[in-house]
Amino acid sequence: xxxxxxxxxxxxxxxxxxxxxxxxxxxxxxxxxxxxxxxxxxxxxxxxxxxxxxxxxxxxxxxxxxxxxxxxxxxxxxxxxxxxxxxxxxxxxxxxxxxxxxxxxxxxxxxxxxxxxxxxxxxxxxxxxxxxxxxxxxxxxxxxxxxxxxxxxxxxxxxxxxxxxxxxxxxxxxxxxxxxxxxxxxxxxxxxxxxxxxxxxxxxxxxxxxxxxxxxxxxxxxxxxxxxxxxxxxxxxxxxxxxxxxxxxxxxxxxxxxxxxx
Amino acid sequence: xxxxxxxxxxxxxxxxxxxxxxxxxxxxxxxxxxxxxxxxxxxxxxxxxxxxxxxxxxxxxxxxxxxxxxxxxxxxxxxxxxxxxxxxxxxxxxxxxxxxxxxxxxxxxxxxxxxxxxxxxxxxxxxxxxxxxxxxxxxxxxxxxxxxxxxxxxxxxxxxxxxxxxxxxxxxxxxxxxxxxxxxxxxxxxxxxxxxxxxxxxxxxxxxxxxxxxxxxxxxx
Amino acid sequence: xxxxxxxxxxxxxxxxxxxxxxxxxxxxxxxxxxxxxxxxxxxxxxxxxxxxxxxxxxxxxxxxxxxxxxxxxxxxxxxxxxxxxxxxxxxxxxxxxxxxxxxxxxxxxxxxxxxxxxxxxxxxxxxxxxxxxxxxxxxxxxxxxxxxxxxxxxxxxxxxxxxxxxxxxxxxxxxxxxxxxxxxxxxxxxxxxxxxxxxxxxxxxxxxxxxxxxxxxxxxxxxxxxxxxxxxxxxxxxxxxxxxxxxxxxxxxxxxxxxxxxxxxxxxxxxxxxxxxxxxxxxxxxxxxxxxxxxxxxx
Numbered sequence: 001x002x003x004x005x006x007x008x009x010x011x012x013x014x015x016x017x018x019x020x021x022x023x024x025x026x027x028x029x030x031x032x033x034x035x036x037x038x039x040x041x042x043x044x045x046x047x048x049x050x051x052x053x054x055x056x057x058x059x060x061x062x063x064x065x066x067x068x069x070x071x072x073x074x075x076x077x078x079x080x081x082x083x084x085x086x087x088x089x090x091x092x093x094x095x096x097x098x099x100x101x102x103x104x105x106x107x108x109x110x111x112x113x114x115x116x117x118x119x120x121x122x123x124x125x126x127x128x129x130x131x132x133x134x135x136x137x138x139x140x141x142x143x144x145x146x147x148x149x150x151x152x153x154x155x156x157x158x159x160x161x162x163x164x165x166x167x168x169x170x171x172x173x174x175x176x177x178x179x180x181x182x183x184x185x186x187x188x189x190x191x192x193x194x195x196x197x198x199x200x201x202x203x204x205x206x207x208x209x210x211x212x213x214x215x216x217x218x219x220x221x222x223x224x225x226x227x228x229x230x231x232x233x234x235x236x237x238x239x240x241x242x243x244x245x246x247x248x249x250x251x252x253x254x255x256x257x258x259x260x261x262x
Numbered sequence: 263x264x265x266x267x268x269x270x271x272x273x274x275x276x277x278x279x280x281x282x283x284x285x286x287x288x289x290x291x292x293x294x295x296x297x298x299x300x301x302x303x304x305x306x307x308x309x310x311x312x313x314x315x316x317x318x319x320x321x322x323x324x325x326x327x328x329x330x331x332x333x334x335x336x337x338x339x340x341x342x343x344x345x346x347x348x349x350x351x352x353x354x355x356x357x358x359x360x361x362x363x364x365x366x367x368x369x370x371x372x373x374x375x376x377x378x379x380x381x382x383x384x385x386x387x388x389x390x391x392x393x394x395x396x397x398x399x400x401x402x403x404x405x406x407x408x409x410x411x412x413x414x415x416x417x418x419x420x421x422x423x424x425x426x427x428x429x430x431x432x433x434x435x436x437x438x439x440x441x442x443x444x445x446x447x448x449x450x451x452x453x454x455x456x457x458x459x460x461x462x463x464x465x466x467x468x469x470x471x472x473x474x475x476x477x478x479x480x481x482x483x
Numbered sequence: 484x485x486x487x488x489x490x491x492x493x494x495x496x497x498x499x500x501x502x503x504x505x506x507x508x509x510x511x512x513x514x515x516x517x518x519x520x521x522x523x524x525x526x527x528x529x530x531x532x533x534x535x536x537x538x539x540x541x542x543x544x545x546x547x548x549x550x551x552x553x554x555x556x557x558x559x560x561x562x563x564x565x566x567x568x569x570x571x572x573x574x575x576x577x578x579x580x581x582x583x584x585x586x587x588x589x590x591x592x593x594x595x596x597x598x599x600x601x602x603x604x605x606x607x608x609x610x611x612x613x614x615x616x617x618x619x620x621x622x623x624x625x626x627x628x629x630x631x632x633x634x635x636x637x638x639x640x641x642x643x644x645x646x647x648x649x650x651x652x653x654x655x656x657x658x659x660x661x662x663x664x665x666x667x668x669x670x671x672x673x674x675x676x677x678x679x680x681x682x683x684x685x686x687x688x689x690x691x692x693x694x695x696x697x698x699x700x701x702x703x704x705x706x707x708x709x710x711x712x713x714x715x716x717x718x719x720x721x722x723x724x725x726x727x728x729x730x731x732x733x734x735x736x737x738x739x740x741x742x743x744x745x746x747x748x749x750x751x752x753x754x755x756x757x758x759x760x761x762x763x764x765x766x767x768x769x770x771x772x773x774x775x776x777x778x779x780x781x782x
Contacts, residue, residue, distance in 0.1 A: 045442075045445070046442050046445070046446050047445065047446070048446060052446060081432075082432055082434070082442075083432045084429060084430050084431065084432045086430075087329075087333075087430065087431070087432075090329070090333045090337075091333070093333075093336070093337050094332070094333040094334070094335070094336025094337045094342055095336045095340070095341070095342040095345070096332075096333075096336060096342045096344075096345065096351075172441075172445070173445075174441075174444055174445045178450065181450075197448075198445075198448040201448050202447055202448030202449045203448055203449050203450040203451065204448045380577075380579075382575060382577050382579035383579060383581065385535055385573075385575070385579065386573075386575065386579035386580075386581070387593075388534075388535065388565075388568070389533050389535070389568060389571070389572070389573040389677075390592070390593035390676070390677075390679075390680055391565050391566070391568060391569045391593060391596075391597075391680060392565075392593060392596055393561075393565065393596075394561075396596050400592060400596065401581050401592075404583045405582065405583060408583075480660060481582040481583045481660050481661070481662055482582060482662040483582045483583075
């Protein structure tokens with residue numbers, strides 16, 4: 001038994017040591033790495049209007065076209081990899097994807113672990129309740145004391161914590177909406193882009209957005225590995241696309257022109 | 263989204279589920295036997311290493327193992343080893359994690375089955391001049407199989423449902439597809455519909471195991 | 484020179500010395516009964532003869548050939564030991580029949596395992612015999628002859644198994660599985676199975692101890708018939724004193740790992756020299772009487 005324990009401790013030490021060694025190890029630049037393989041793998045979840053399949057099964061959406069436009073300028077190909085949203089940072093650091101480009105909200109916490117491009121869309125969080133109760137949610141004060149749900153680690157969770165004291169952190173924004181629908185919580189705080197798409201349709205027809213509550217705004221950007229030189233390359237292209245009016249054209253196609261950050 | 267469309271989507275996911283299930287079984291069943299022999303060998307270093315390995319695999323969540331197999335090589339050695347497999351990389355990683363995990367569980371079931379055979383059966387074979395291989399294959403094996411069918415069927419039915427864990431590394435199984443429909447089309451019912459697929463599949467497996475048990479009920483050990 | 488010579492067999496389990504130097508001789512066709520209380524080492528002695536335990540010291544020779552020597556046994560391959568142990572047949576207290584096989588299959592199993600190696604040798608013979616034939620025809624002929632010979636061997640084994648089961652009185656139970664047979668019938672199948680490999684000496688390890696009293700008779704009858712009809716050499720570890728007295732040519736009384744007394748049944752049972760033997764026999768008689776009284780009460 002003692003021998004097993006010693007062996008186990010040894011294995012743990014070796015693993016920890018090699019992880020920390022490699023963590024300090026900076027290889028060649030990220031841009032060169034991506035340019036070499038010729039593809040920029042964007043980590044996405046299927047999400048209208050950002051990245052989704054059209055009726056023919058072709059990938060489309062604002063972020064899809066945006067990424068394709070940027071990559072074209074960089075002379076590489078955009079590839080879209082569906083990931084589990086909760087593993088996005090792991091996917092990025094283990095190099096299965098090269099960026100997170102999927103209506104990705106900029107937050108201070110996230111900035112510590114990855115680098116953002118310049119913001120390209122503004123987004124807001126909103127409060128979603130059952131349609132028959134929405135009339136009572138006239139202001140932020142009406143949320144006090146109510147039960148809320150929001151995606152773990154999302155901007156919505158931060159906002160929900162400011163609104164009330166009992167906040168359930170769930171795995172996904174959709175789960176937060178399901179919590180409201182099933183009556184487990186009174187309201188959910190989710191992205192307005194998502195809410196506009198989902199709330200009031202399908203199985204979520206009996207939910208509604210509390211339009212009277214105005215929550216702090218936030219912005220979408222592209223997430224890259226920490227220290228990546230892709231950020232400046234992509235920022236330069238975004239600037240170009242803004243100047244040429246190409247980005248506005250894409251945004252208009254998906255009804256997002258009002259939210260574009262110029 | 264119509265019922266037919268949802269069915270098609272879920273079926274494509276269910277194909278992935280079935281493939282993962284069948285391939286896991288195909289590799290884990292024999293690998294489990296090898297691990298089992300390793301954990302029973304008289305050569306102590308091998309026995310301790312194998313038992314330690316089985317302890318680690320059975321003692322940690324499968325979800326974590328999926329993470330380790332798929333992500334850790336990329337993070338530690340800076341090379342995503344499953345990238346060369348292209349679109350199948352995630353599936354291959356999930357398959358490896360499942361095969362290792364289930365082989366360890368199977369090995370313990372095999373061990374229990376083998377140890378339940380009385381010493382007298384081996385001795386009877388020995389005094390009749392039979393070799394070790396003949397004793398194992400002609401005398402012990404069938405009795406072991408009879409003993410392990412009930413725990414095996416339990417474990418295999420668990421495997422069917424466990425395959426849905428592969429979605430944590432974005433393997434597009436049936437639950438993954440149902441969740442995708444949920445977030446794209448705001449439909450919850452496909453999730454429950456997906457449950458029906460599992461139910462029917464496990465129902466068929468249960469019938470199969472019952473028949474196997476019955477076909478071995480002609481003798482008692 | 485005796486047929487079987489056992490010299491100075493010693494065996495310890497940990498610090499307990501179970502056999503403290505056993506010697507005895509046996510002539511061909513003789514029946515030896517080993518009696519003694521539980522823990523006297525008689526079963527261990529039998530297991531040592533069958534290589535199920537490896538004795539720490541001593542030699543065993545059969546027909547003048549040394550078939551066991553504690554000093555050299557470690558260097559012998561498992562194949563050599565396997566061939567040698569076929570000198571002995573073994574019938575266990577717990578029968579140890581193979582539950583997934585019928586009575587007939589239990590008896591045929593071991594002989595059938597030998598068939599492939601016989602065929603291999605036979606094939607080499609055929610190769611020489613048909614050397615002159617052209618290649619394709621030769622291969623075809625050899626394969627046909629081997630198939631024919633294989634069928635002949637398997638049929639032969641089956642016939643032999645049927646014959647053996649008939650001899651132990653189970654001609655109507657050949658297709659039955661062990662779980663469908665009584666304890667006495669199982670033990671008779673086990674005897675037939677042991678005979679199937681044609682052992683020189685047949686060993687019985689308390690063959691009736693696991694049986695209900697009313698079933699012991701049929702098994703003892705089979706053993707007695709074996710002695711009378713085939714003149715088999717047998718070693719029987721038993722608690723059945725009456726049986727040992729009437730069937731054996733020789734009796735050994737073991738106590739605490741040594742041969743306390745040996746001789747003809749008449750010498751050991753009627754004129755025992757050792758006090759231990761006297762005490763053991765007295766107790767055995769009392770136990771039997773007690774059992775008989777109990778049986779009467781139950782009726």
